[in-house]
Amino acid sequence: MVVGFFDGEALQDVVRDLDVRLNGTISEAVSRGECESTWLSGWETASLGLIKARRVLLLGLGKRKEFGVRELRLAAGQSAQKAVAAHARSVSFWVPNLGLEPATVAEAITDGLMVGEWRFAGYAQQKSEQTSLKEAWILGLPVQGAAGVEQGTIAARAENLVRELGMRPSNKLYPERLAQEAVQAAHEHGFTAEVLNEAQLHELGMEALLGVGSGSIYPPRLVVLRYQGGGTRSLALVGKGITFDSGGISLKPGAGMEEMKFDMLGAAAVLGAMCVIADRDLPINVVGLMALAQNMPSGSAYKPGDVVKAFNGKTIEVTNTDAEGRVVLADAVSYAAHLGVDWIVETSTLTGAAITVFGHEATALVSTDDALADLVVQAAEAVGERVWRLPIYPEYRQLYRSPVADLKNSPGREAGTITGGMIIAEFAGDRPYAHLDIAGTAWTPVTPLNATKNGPTGVMVRTLSRLAELLAR
Numbered sequence: 001m002v003v004g005f006f007d008g009e010a011l012q013d014v015v016r017d018l019d020v021r022l023n024g025t026i027s028e029a030v031s032r033g034e035c036e037s038t039w040l041s042g043w044e045t046a047s048l049g050l051i052k053a054r055r056v057l058l059l060g061l062g063k064r065k066e067f068g069v070r071e072l073r074l075a076a077g078q079s080a081q082k083a084v085a086a087h088a089r090s091v092s093f094w095v096p097n098l099g100l101e102p103a104t105v106a107e108a109i110t111d112g113l114m115v116g117e118w119r120f121a122g123y124a125q126q127k128s129e130q131t132s133l134k135e136a137w138i139l140g141l142p143v144q145g146a147a148g149v150e151q152g153t154i155a156a157r158a159e160n161l162v163r164e165l166g167m168r169p170s171n172k173l174y175p176e177r178l179a180q181e182a183v184q185a186a187h188e189h190g191f192t193a194e195v196l197n198e199a200q201l202h203e204l205g206m207e208a209l210l211g212v213g214s215g216s217i218y219p220p221r222l223v224v225l226r227y228q229g230g231g232t233r234s235l236a237l238v239g240k241g242i243t244f245d246s247g248g249i250s251l252k253p254g255a256g257m258e259e260m261k262f263d264m265l266g267a268a269a270v271l272g273a274m275c276v277i278a279d280r281d282l283p284i285n286v287v288g289l290m291a292l293a294q295n296m297p298s299g300s301a302y303k304p305g306d307v308v309k310a311f312n313g314k315t316i317e318v319t320n321t322d323a324e325g326r327v328v329l330a331d332a333v334s335y336a337a338h339l340g341v342d343w344i345v346e347t348s349t350l351t352g353a354a355i356t357v358f359g360h361e362a363t364a365l366v367s368t369d370d371a372l373a374d375l376v377v378q379a380a381e382a383v384g385e386r387v388w389r390l391p392i393y394p395e396y397r398q399l400y401r402s403p404v405a406d407l408k409n410s411p412g413r414e415a416g417t418i419t420g421g422m423i424i425a426e427f428a429g430d431r432p433y434a435h436l437d438i439a440g441t442a443w444t445p446v447t448p449l450n451a452t453k454n455g456p457t458g459v460m461v462r463t464l465s466r467l468a469e470l471l472a473r
């Protein structure tokens with residue numbers, strides 16, 4: 001049983017009642033100063049048969065004014081981690097009244113518990129220990145909160161699918177395999193998936209995606225997901241799906257390169273969001289585009305100096321083969337514009353510069369449309385994900401001018417996250433466009449939800465699906 005409490009607040013009635021049943025163990029610990037209330041500090045005791053729960057964890061929630069939906073989800077996730085560590089079969093979770101809608105509270109707690117208890121099975125002969133948790137209880141919420149349990153479950157399942165895909169190495173998850181996963185998810189969740197192969201990409205004139213994929217024995221794919229929720233409005237979600245980013249001929253340094261299997265998490269987030277949108281039967285039409293390729297150096301690889309023509313006819317001078325995300329997205333985003341959607345929202349692990357700016361704490365937003373950008377931020381806030389908008393200034397355009405093509409793909413270090421988004425925006429035509437750079441947030445060091453060292457978070461599944469809900473209105 002997990003009981004949350006805020007910094008500097010007296011123990012609530014429920015906790016005092018619990019204390020009485022535990023013969024004053026809690027108040028004694030508090031008076032001795034053993035119970036810290038700082039963010040996610042914990043104090044644990046065995047209940048010695050005095051109550052039904054075998055162990056009680058008092059979980060510090062930090063300062064009330066710094067606590068919101070995001071923190072609630074993390075606290076629940078931390079509780080699941082602790083419960084798994086204690087080999088618990090069941091966990092119950094109680095927090096003081098937060099003044100939020102009961103369904104919102106239940107959704108955040110359910111999502112946090114399910115994401116927190118998830119483990120990647122891995123490939124070792126000796127299977128890593130699986131979770132012992134079989135059930136979870138949310139205590140002290142009015143019954144109207146129950147609807148949130150379903151929403152939280154839907155979100156967590158999609159996020160854990162994204163995390164599963166993010167963990168798989170690129171010899172086991174290359175474009176064709178990731179496309180198969182998309183087909184399977186589409187089948188399970190009730191939307192359609194069409195997979196375009198090299199011949200079809202060639203037919204469509206997608207030299208950019210083909211160019212990036214040309215160095216790998218695993219050819220590129222474009223996956224087109226379609227969900228018809230009805231209504232007149234249509235949204236395109238576009239994701240970068242580089243199943244491994246070696247940098248290509250502009251090879252990356254070796255240290256930590258194994259983590260570049262994560263470079264498909266934009267495409268995976270699009271897939272996850274589609275699952276949520278379909279599960280929730282949102283009244284909007286959504287097309288999801290996953291631009292899949294493996295960026296490798298080889299005799300057939302694209303090279304610095306190459307010029308490729310994207311689907312919309314614009315040409316790109318490749319000055320650095322490691323700036324491959326914007327190249328594959330040039331084709332996918334111009335294809336979205338061609339489909340005539342009302343909005344294009346794209347997400348990608350695009351720039352190391354996004355980590356320089358925000359660390360692992362926020363997703364960078366670059367948008368050509370104020371109204372869309374505001375809705376993206378609103379959606380993110382509602383679901384407890386951090387998104388922060390960067391400006392587009394016309395002066396930045398000169399940074400990616402090319403002497404031989406319409407633009408070059410690698411302008412250099414200055415304003416790197418912004419120019420990345422601006423370059424892709426060149427392919428969105430006149431459609432309202434938003435770019436979400438998740439380089440820092442899709443894959444993070446240890447968090448309350450992720451005990452194993454570095455790993456995938458499933459970020460943007462909730463923001464994108466909430467955005468679809470806002471746009472459907």
Ligand code: BES
Nearest residue numbers: 320322323324349350351352353410439
């Ligand atoms: N996938 C990387 C971005 C990245 C780098 C994410 C490090 C997380 C950690 C992307 O393809 C890339 O290599 N970007 C270059 C762009 C540059 C060459 C303009 C970068 O950020 O250095």
Ligand code: ZN
Nearest residue numbers: 242245263325
């Ligand atoms: Zn990349």
Ligand code: MN
Nearest residue numbers: 245322323324
């Ligand atoms: Mn790269």
